[in-house]
Amino acid sequence: MVDEKVTAVGPVRVHTISTDKYKTNTIVWKMKAPLAKETVTLRALLPYVLQSGTADYPSVKALRTYLDELYGATLNVDLTKKGEHHIMTIRIDVANERFLPEQTPLLAKAFQLLADLLFRPALDGSRFVADIVEQEKRALRQRIQAVYDDKMRYANMRLVEEMCKGEPYALSPNGELEDVDGITAEGLYRYYERALAEDELDLYVIGDVAEDAVLNAVKQRFSLPDRPKRERASMTSVKPRREVREVIERQDVKQGKLNIGYRTNVTYEDDDYYALQMFNGIFGGFSHSKLFINVREKASLAYYAASRLESHKGLLMVMSGIEPANYEKARRIIDEQMQAMKNGDFTDDEMAQTKAVIRNQLLETLDTPRGLVEVLYHNVVSTRKRPIDEWIACTDQVTREDVVRVADKVELDTVYFLTGMEATEDGKTGV
Amino acid sequence: MEKRVYETLHEELFYEKMDNGLDVYILPKKGFNKTYATFTTNYGSVDNQFVPLGKTEMKRVPDGIAHFLEHKLFEKENGDVFQQFSKQGASANAFTTFTRTAYLFSSTDNVEKNLETLMDFVQTPYFSDKTVEKEKGIIGQEIRMYDDNPDWRVYFGAIESMYHSHPVKIDIAGTVESIAQITKELLYECYETFYHPSNMLLFVVGPVDEQKIMQQIRDNQAKKSFPQAPEVKRFAYEEPSAVAEKKKVIPMHVQTNKCFVGIKAPSVPEAGEQKLRHEIAFHVALDYLFGKSSPHYERLYREGLIDDTFMYDYTEERGFGFALVGGDTRDAERLASEIQTVLLSFAAETIKKEEFERVKKKKIGAFLRALNSPEYIANQFTRYAFYGSNLFDILPALSSLAMDDIAAVASSCFRDSQIAVCEVVPKGQ
Numbered sequence: 132m133v134d135e136k137v138t139a140v141g142p143v144r145v146h147t148i149s150t151d152k153y154k155t156n157t158i159v160w161k162m163k164a165p166l167a168k169e170t171v172t173l174r175a176l177l178p179y180v181l182q183s184g185t186a187d188y189p190s191v192k193a194l195r196t197y198l199d200e201l202y203g204a205t206l207n208v209d210l211t212k213k214g215e216h217h218i219m220t221i222r223i224d225v226a227n228e229r230f231l232p233e234q235t236p237l238l239a240k241a242f243q244l245l246a247d248l249l250f251r252p253a254l255d256g257s258r259f260v261a262d263i264v265e266q267e268k269r270a271l272r273q274r275i276q277a278v279y280d281d282k283m284r285y286a287n288m289r290l291v292e293e294m295c296k297g298e299p300y301a302l303s304p305n306g307e308l309e310d311v312d313g314i315t316a317e318g319l320y321r322y323y324e325r326a327l328a329e330d331e332l333d334l335y336v337i338g339d340v341a342e343d344a345v346l347n348a349v350k351q352r353f354s355l356p357d358r359p360k361r362e363r364a365s366m367t368s369v370k371p372r373r374e375v376r377e378v379i380e381r382q383d384v385k386q387g388k389l390n391i392g393y394r395t396n397v398t399y400e401d402d403d404y405y406a407l408q409m410f411n412g413i414f415g416g417f418s419h420s421k422l423f424i425n426v427r428e429k430a431s432l433a434y435y436a437a438s439r440l441e442s443h444k445g446l447l448m449v450m451s452g453i454e455p456a457n458y459e460k461a462r463r464i465i466d467e468q469m470q471a472m473k474n475g476d477f478t479d480d481e482m483a484q485t486k487a488v489i490r491n492q493l494l495e496t497l498d499t500p501r502g503l504v505e506v507l508y509h510n511v512v513s514t515r516k517r518p519i520d521e522w523i524a525c526t527d528q529v530t531r532e533d534v535v536r537v538a539d540k541v542e543l544d545t546v547y548f549l550t551g552m553e554a555t556e557d558g559k560t561g562v
Numbered sequence: 563m564e565k566r567v568y569e570t571l572h573e574e575l576f577y578e579k580m581d582n583g584l585d586v587y588i589l590p591k592k593g594f595n596k597t598y599a600t601f602t603t604n605y606g607s608v609d610n611q612f613v614p615l616g617k618t619e620m621k622r623v624p625d626g627i628a629h630f631l632e633h634k635l636f637e638k639e640n641g642d643v644f645q646q647f648s649k650q651g652a653s654a655n656a657f658t659t660f661t662r663t664a665y666l667f668s669s670t671d672n673v674e675k676n677l678e679t680l681m682d683f684v685q686t687p688y689f690s691d692k693t694v695e696k697e698k699g700i701i702g703q704e705i706r707m708y709d710d711n712p713d714w715r716v717y718f719g720a721i722e723s724m725y726h727s728h729p730v731k732i733d734i735a736g737t738v739e740s741i742a743q744i745t746k747e748l749l750y751e752c753y754e755t756f757y758h759p760s761n762m763l764l765f766v767v768g769p770v771d772e773q774k775i776m777q778q779i780r781d782n783q784a785k786k787s788f789p790q791a792p793e794v795k796r797f798a799y800e801e802p803s804a805v806a807e808k809k810k811v812i813p814m815h816v817q818t819n820k821c822f823v824g825i826k827a828p829s830v831p832e833a834g835e836q837k838l839r840h841e842i843a844f845h846v847a848l849d850y851l852f853g854k855s856s857p858h859y860e861r862l863y864r865e866g867l868i869d870d871t872f873m874y875d876y877t878e879e880r881g882f883g884f885a886l887v888g889g890d891t892r893d894a895e896r897l898a899s900e901i902q903t904v905l906l907s908f909a910a911e912t913i914k915k916e917e918f919e920r921v922k923k924k925k926i927g928a929f930l931r932a933l934n935s936p937e938y939i940a941n942q943f944t945r946y947a948f949y950g951s952n953l954f955d956i957l958p959a960l961s962s963l964a965m966d967d968i969a970a971v972a973s974s975c976f977r978d979s980q981i982a983v984c985e986v987v988p989k990g991q
Binding site for chain 2: 151382485498
């Protein structure tokens with residue numbers, strides 16, 4: 132289904148996916164390390180500093196001018212967490228010269244550029260350029276603060292913070308505001324050297340390319356010393372059972388955000404992973420799911436009411452936007468849907484529908500270079516390998532008993548409600 | 563069936579006009595799993611005054627009704643069409659813009675069944691008093707969600723500042739008050755006026771057999787009957803060419819300032835190649851001025867006035883065009899004044915040929931990248947087709963774009979009278 136060839140070149144795992152369906156070629160570089168308070172802000176800053184200049188193009192303007200010359204090649208970076216790993220990503224996407232009047236070797240130039248970004252950054256002696264670092268620190272502060280203004284993202288973040296207090300997963304991949312000031316151009320450079328020496332490195336190349344050519348390009352430009360193979364720790368920290376927590380926060384908002392976190396006690400590593408995906412699909416993942424039907428369509432309480440999984444950490448998160456006064460009502464309906472799942476109160480039609488939609492969603496994701504890489508990267512993050520063919524076959528085999536078994540493991544952990552200023556003391560004004 | 567070949571792009575497009583007036587386009591995309599189809603009507607939020615089908619008088623309908631109708635079309639007597647699609651493994655959706663309402667599905671299986679469902683549900687309206695009332699709660703929450711979203715508020719605030727009376731200044735979803743006035747009778751009236759096949763376009767893109775799909779569409783349409791429909795009479799708004807107010811400030815519970823500078827085009831070409839060129843010229847001008855490789859971007863970024871939320875875009879639709887430039891900032895007032903200075907001091911004749919060519923190259927690459935996306939192709943093709951132009955003409959239009967095209971945009975739009983500002987600032991500041 133997906134022809135992924137993986138070869139190690141030194142410490143870099145090179146993944147080649149040859150296809151002629153796109154009009155561009157895409158290179159994605161990923162660096163993975165444990166999510167930790169000491170490094171999270173450094174890592175949140177580093178890729179932004181790297182994309183601000185190279186030795187040859189030592190400013191944003193010079194670098195971006197060069198990208199424009201390469202027929203508007205795009206360069207972007209981002210930070211994510213998967214389970215308790217922190218992942219830096221750099222992507223370059225460049226037109227396939229086949230569609231252009233002049234035959235510039237754009238892909239080769241894109242490879243060179245990525246290598247330069249990583250190994251020949253703009254430097255001032257043996258540190259990054261102080262001006263660039265200061266600019267990017269400012270942009271990072273703004274990025275961290277911006278979450279407060281987007282109430283949907285904010286409520287998601289707050290739920291995770293409250294739910295995973297004391298666990299690395301509570302950290303935001305964009306770093307911590309109070310740690311930004313202390314970062315220096317020297318310190319960041321030292322961290323950069325350490326990350327290159329210690330992180331797990333993966334390079335994905337998707338497009339009209341042959342594996343040999345890719346490997347040659349990587350060997351020429353990405354030669355890194357070998358490193359000792361590290362033990363891979365299991366990703367999940369087991370949390371003791373505890374009381375359900377309810378957190379109510381007030382702000383000047385018109386719409387309340389009700390976000391609810393559950394521990395699923397099932398992760399990507401487990402046999403029950405596909406059953407968990409099915410559980411989420413029937414419960415809240417799609418527009419035919421129980422949450423959408425009951426909270427939105429039947430009770431008319433919300434525009435959105437959905438759930439999503441963090442499969443590497445084993446979390447299930449419900450999110451909905453409701454009238455502040457409807458808090459109790461919405462909670463009750465959501466609880467009822469969860470109870471229905473545990474009771475096996477769903478039809479064979481719902482099972483079949485969810486299987487069809489999951490299959491469709493997976494196949495569609497594979498149609499974009501970015502989606503393809505994200506699907507394949509699960510296998511890097513987890514010790515459990517799941518080839519894509521297996522995803523579809525195994526989802527098809529999930530039975531109702533499997534879903535009920537998974538439902539039985541799901542535990543309510545934290546309820547977070549962001550509500551308006553005018554609601555009464557307990558946030559639970561009359562329904 | 564007509565076949566159009568775009569050689570440089572390695573694309574083949576198939577077209578046919580159905581007997582009832584519906585335009586159908588099919589773009590086969592080998593190698594993709596997904597088929598994406600959109601069924602779009604040339605009707606959006608700005609169409610709030612028109613002569614209903616079979617009537618003679620101009621009528622004003624409640625704000626937000628096109629969007630409300632979009633929501634309600636999914637619900638039928640025997641349930642919800644979303645259910646039907648998901649049983650067939652598809653994901654369905656819809657969206658309403660200023661000038662269009664589009665219904666769509668994407669699926670990797672059962673394409674013919676899903677296409678049948680799409681055509682049938684859009685062409686079989688069912689509205690009841692009960693479901694209309696129920697929808698008011700859902701859309702009310704959609705409106706509240708946007709009320710709390712500062713990015714949306716600053717975006718729409720800038721549009722409101724630019725326009726005196728044109729309905730582009732009215733939120734697409736309307737208000738809680740305006741949607742309260744919507745009834746099933748009004749929905750039927752809008753539906754019958756605007757959802758006639760001769761006012762609609764069907765686009766299918768994906769790994770499909772064009773002959774089979776076209777035959778299926780022909781058979782489906784032949785089964786249905788529609789009254790003769792004259793062209794829709796829409797109200798012609800008299801909009802002054804200058805902006806309505808220079809500046810709007812919206813205090814909100816936010817930590818970051820946000821600022822958009824709006825640039826109002828005093829007029830836009832009505833249709834065809836001229837319209838396409840005008841739009842592209844505006845895009846290229848903005849890219850030249852504010853792209854990441856521009857001197858202005860570098861300076862503003864270095865001064866901390868912009869960050870990675872900085873954006874610029876130009877929207878041109880039926881009868882109006884405006885650009886927005888801005889994003890999050892630590893000083894909204896200064897950013898607004900910097901952007902205005904850049905616009906007002908721009909002299910097209912100072913553009914260097916090589917810089918101009920570079921921006922064009924960048925646009926060509928971006929266009930190729932966009933063609934990776936079936937969603938982009940279907941949505942944008944439809945948009946251009948409603949204006950009598952063609953998405954695939956972008957490439958030749960870009961290649962032949964001249965400095966004069968940029969100069970024309972600059973001299974008509976980059977003027978004080980055309981510029982309005984909207985800021986979102988923390989409450990209490």
